[in-house]
Amino acid sequence: METAALKHQLKEQIIQFLNLTTVKPEDIKDDQPLFGEGLGLDSIDSLELIALLERIYGIKINDPKEGRKILVDVNTMIAYIQQHRTK
Amino acid sequence: MSMFYIHQSVCVSAQKTNGVIDLDDIQPIKDNKLQAIEPNYDAIPPAMYRRMGRAVRLASGAALPLLNTLTFNGIVMGTANGGLEDCIKFLNQIVDYNEGKLTPTNFVQSTTNAIASQLAFFSANKGYNNTHVHRGLAFENAALDVGMMLNEFPDNSYLLGGIDEISAYQYNIESLANMYKKEVVLNTELYNSKTAGCIPGDGCAMFAVNKQKTGATAKLKAIGTLHTDKEEDVTQYLKHFIEKNVKDDALNLFLSGENGDSRYLPYYNACKKIVLNVKTEGFKHLCGEYATASSFALWLACYKIKSNNLKNVLIYNNFRGKQHSFMLVGDV
Numbered sequence: 151m152e153t154a155a156l157k158h159q160l161k162e163q164i165i166q167f168l169n170l171t172t173v174k175p176e177d178i179k180d181d182q183p184l185f186g187e188g189l190g191l192d193s194i195d196s197l198e199l200i201a202l203l204e205r206i207y208g209i210k211i212n213d214p215k216e217g218r219k220i221l222v223d224v225n226t227m228i229a230y231i232q233q234h235r236t237k
Numbered sequence: 238m239s240m241f242y243i244h245q246s247v248c249v250s251a252q253k254t255n256g257v258i259d260l261d262d263i264q265p266i267k268d269n270k271l272q273a274i275e276p277n278y279d280a281i282p283p284a285m286y287r288r289m290g291r292a293v294r295l296a297s298g299a300a301l302p303l304l305n306t307l308t309f310n311g312i313v314m315g316t317a318n319g320g321l322e323d324c325i326k327f328l329n330q331i332v333d334y335n336e337g338k339l340t341p342t343n344f345v346q347s348t349t350n351a352i353a354s355q356l357a358f359f360s361a362n363k364g365y366n367n368t369h370v371h372r373g374l375a376f377e378n379a380a381l382d383v384g385m386m387l388n389e390f391p392d393n394s395y396l397l398g399g400i401d402e403i404s405a406y407q408y409n410i411e412s413l414a415n416m417y418k419k420e421v422v423l424n425t426e427l428y429n430s431k432t433a434g435c436i437p438g439d440g441c442a443m444f445a446v447n448k449q450k451t452g453a454t455a456k457l458k459a460i461g462t463l464h465t466d467k468e469e470d471v472t473q474y475l476k477h478f479i480e481k482n483v484k485d486d487a488l489n490l491f492l493s494g495e496n497g498d499s500r501y502l503p504y505y506n507a508c509k510k511i512v513l514n515v516k517t518e519g520f521k522h523l524c525g526e527y528a529t530a531s532s533f534a535l536w537l538a539c540y541k542i543k544s545n546n547l548k549n550v551l552i553y554n555n556f557r558g559k560q561h562s563f564m565l566v567g568d569v
Binding site (some may be wrong): 167168169170172198200201204209225 | 283284287288334337338340341342345459
């Protein structure tokens with residue numbers, strides 16, 4: 151899958167997993183921080199995103215430090231997915 | 238036990254009980270259910286709202302108007318099932334992902350005490366926080382808990398609530414157990430039905446209660462509960478309850494929890510014979526059947542006492558013919 155299509159798919163999955171009912175995929179910028187001032191996600195959301203990566207892309211993140219580097223924005227998530235996906 | 242005064246109440250139900258109250262305009266069943274009309278959730282922060290299950294949403298919508306204007310020393314809720322939809326989603330995750338990585342949201346929302354704790358978060362209430370889960374007597378036990386707390390701390394005020402949700406999964410499971418009507422029965426025709434099963438419903442009623450008479454709208458004078466499947470036990474209990482609590486006071490209305498299920502109607506008919514000269518009304522055609530529907534009945538009793546100048550209302554409810562409760566509500 152092309153990177154642009156994969157990004158759009160990931161944004162849809164983030165909205166679905168986190169029940170962001172008022173957000174559309176086009177509202178999420180590729181380099182917008184997921185946590186804090188950006189999309190405003192919190193620690194519970196980070197666990198939901200880790201489950202998303204495992205269930206949909208077969209990526210297991212066991213080290214919290216590794217998770218912090220991956221779950222920065224859509225760009226960092228996509229880069230990691232493209233390198234490590236098993237599904 | 239000396240019970241307590243009810244000062245304010247909010248009811249979220251399938252009827253127009255929240256905001257502008259209109260009980261004459263009876264809302265019909267939808268998909269054979271009487272699901273509560275969800276209130277306005279604008280006051281709930283979006284980050285919280287997106288994680289809330291239906292039970293937590295209904296309770297938050299009903300409680301926020303009270304939490305925003307009053308101060309409580311504790312929050313006491315009754316719910317048989319809590320966030321059942323999220324509970325089932327969580328259990329399904331365990332199966333679907335082979336006991337692998339599970340997400341916290343469904344689990345957090347599924348615990349029965351998520352409701353009372355969410356309300357405590359909203360109001361930064363660090364006081365007594367308790368949830369009673371005794372199926373069809375969950376709300377009554379919550380009310381008894383508040384009564385005991387007020388006996389111990391008579392200057393305190395408590396938020397008392399009863400909540401249950403009807404979820405798609407629950408509807409399917411309970412339907413298989415023959416709990417609901419197999420044929421379509423309009424809620425306006427509920428008491429003419431001769432078949433087994435009821436119309437499922439859900440909702441939430443919240444009450445601001447304390448021991449202060451001034452400003453109160455009604456008084457919960459007494460509660461009685463019993464577990465039995467024997468009709469004679471129920472009638473004996475009711476006779477004793479009336480002798481002990483009603484005495485010479487006028488009883489103006491008997492609110493009967495009959496739900497159109499022919500299997501449980503004998504209990505109600507037997508009780509009606511004891512209060513033969515008292516006007517009888519049902520309430521399950523308004524709210525449907527759920528384990529804490531008695532909280533709707535208490536709200537309705539308060540509303541009728543105030544709007545019709547009644548002196549005493551007696552509520553009888555039973556849950557599946559085994560859990561029975563009587564509540565005596567009076568004017569102030």
